[in-house]
Amino acid sequence: MDSILVTGGGPLNGTIPIAGAKNACLTLMPATLLSDEPLTLTNAPRLSDIRTMTTLLESLGAEVSALSDGLVLAMSSHNLNGNRADYDIVRKMRASILVLGPLLARHGKAVVSLPGGCAIGARPVDLHLKAFEAMGATLELRDGYVHAEAPEGGLRGGVVDFPFVSVGATENALMAATLAKGTTTLRNAAQEPEIVDLAHCLQAMGARITGEGTDTITIEGVDRLHGATHRVVTDRIELGTYMLAPLFAGGEVTCLGGKRDLLEAFCAKIEEAGAEVTETPEGLTVRRGTGPIKAVDVETEPFPGFPTDLQAQMMALLCTAEGTSVLEEKIFENRFMHAPELIRMGANIDVHGGHATVHGVAKLKGAPVMATDLRASVSLILAGLAAEGTTKVSRVYHLDRGYEHVVAKLRGVGAQIERVRDDG
Numbered sequence: 001m002d003s004i005l006v007t008g009g010g011p012l013n014g015t016i017p018i019a020g021a022k023n024a025c026l027t028l029m030p031a032t033l034l035s036d037e038p039l040t041l042t043n044a045p046r047l048s049d050i051r052t053m054t055t056l057l058e059s060l061g062a063e064v065s066a067l068s069d070g071l072v073l074a075m076s077s078h079n080l081n082g083n084r085a086d087y088d089i090v091r092k093m094r095a096s097i098l099v100l101g102p103l104l105a106r107h108g109k110a111v112v113s114l115p116g117g118c119a120i121g122a123r124p125v126d127l128h129l130k131a132f133e134a135m136g137a138t139l140e141l142r143d144g145y146v147h148a149e150a151p152e153g154g155l156r157g158g159v160v161d162f163p164f165v166s167v168g169a170t171e172n173a174l175m176a177a178t179l180a181k182g183t184t185t186l187r188n189a190a191q192e193p194e195i196v197d198l199a200h201c202l203q204a205m206g207a208r209i210t211g212e213g214t215d216t217i218t219i220e221g222v223d224r225l226h227g228a229t230h231r232v233v234t235d236r237i238e239l240g241t242y243m244l245a246p247l248f249a250g251g252e253v254t255c256l257g258g259k260r261d262l263l264e265a266f267c268a269k270i271e272e273a274g275a276e277v278t279e280t281p282e283g284l285t286v287r288r289g290t291g292p293i294k295a296v297d298v299e300t301e302p303f304p305g306f307p308t309d310l311q312a313q314m315m316a317l318l319c320t321a322e323g324t325s326v327l328e329e330k331i332f333e334n335r336f337m338h339a340p341e342l343i344r345m346g347a348n349i350d351v352h353g354g355h356a357t358v359h360g361v362a363k364l365k366g367a368p369v370m371a372t373d374l375r376a377s378v379s380l381i382l383a384g385l386a387a388e389g390t391t392k393v394s395r396v397y398h399l400d401r402g403y404e405h406v407v408a409k410l411r412g413v414g415a416q417i418e419r420v421r422d423d424g
């Protein structure tokens with residue numbers, strides 16, 4: 001197992017290229033199951049989660065070739081020979097559930113393992129299943145698997161009224177509805193940029209979709225979808241993570257490919273805390289103002305609100321802010337596992353249920369800490385950039401799921417960071 005060593009120090013200056021979005025790519029890849037013609041994705045991120053989805057698609061009979069050093073994924077599902085997603089793969093990555101909608105739409109049948117619990121909360125999939133029921137599917141839970149079957153003649157359009165916003169359930173329902181008979185309406189749909197990106201890809205494949213990016217999406221089913229080539233949208237979470245780096249360490253960093261409309265609520269919040277953010281055709285440039293970072297209150301919300309996937313990184317920043325900040329986590333019930341690790345570095349944080357109160361301290365100190373999930377791990381690296389001495393972040397396999405070349409990207413702007421192999 002590897003660890004990352006990061007030593008706090010001087011300012012960071014330069015540019016960081018931002019990759020294609022992991023979360024967009026993980027829903028765009030299963031879209032290949034909807035057509036017997038090839039789907040090619042460009043600007044794909046090089047991550048272990050993408051390799052896990054590749055393995056899953058291959059287990060269903062799809063062909064996936066990673067070209068141009070993994071930046072291009074050429075996929076074909078002309079020869080599907082399976083409709084079962086096994087526990088062994090699904091347990092590694094919850095997004096595996098996203099093959100259910102496409103398989104059900106194309107084959108009329110699918111058996112997919114339930115993802116089970118995960119580090120940041122219970123995360124059930126009931127909303128996904130309710131959406132398929134609204135399209136006429138029958139569902140049965142047996143032996144830890146969802147057995148789904150479309151009615152005679154295939155899925156039919158229906159009205160899906162989500163009781164609360166779910167990104168994954170919106171994606172699954174959207175994909176399934178493209179091949180359903182008749183019109184499907186998704187109400188209280190997620191509006192995330194990754195949903196808009198998926199809709200654009202499906203439209204390029206011949207799907208009839210309107211309303212993407214709003215809370216009501218309408219899909220008129222078609223008989224078949226054709227091949228397409230699609231560029232994966234910029235990863236707004238990687239973007240937000242690196243935009244924070246100069247706020248920890250000082251300096252000025254330009255995130256290439258960044259756009260403010262992907263992260264408006266986040267940009268407004270870091271400006272309130274003392275950042276200067278400038279948008280240029282090249283990307284987003286962030287500079288730390290002259291004064292200290294100021295305490296701010298943060299509530300995570302579905303898009304366009306402040307993203308839960310940037311909450312850990314923001315908490316790390318607020319550890320050394322002037323004053324007291326309150327962070328409220330409204331999406332996942334158990335997403336403060338980074339707090340005890342930050343406390344090991346000298347932070348002063350109280351967690352009560354869905355709230356964390358962060359009392360700013362003058363300085364963090366380097367310490368051995370442990371990554372508990374993907375975003376928590378990167379928050380510890382960011383904290384290390386501002387800490388006195390060296391921070392050792394272990395269990396970095398979490399990081400490899402969602403950040404490509406993190407050491408090279410941060411070194412490129414002057415950070416003291418290296419990856420080491422643990423002994424034994």
Ligand code: UD1
Pocket residue numbers: 023024026094095121122123124125126127128129165166167168169308309331332333
């Ligand atoms: C996606 C993202 C994840 C991000 C999250 C919220 C991917 C691969 N992952 O996850 O990085 O943190 O959106 O922006 O895109 N829920 C239910 N029942 C369901 C589905 C969800 O109760 O059937 C709950 C979840 O437990 C959670 C909330 O709804 O509390 C939102 O989850 P959801 O938007 O579905 O997140 P994911 O799609 O899993």
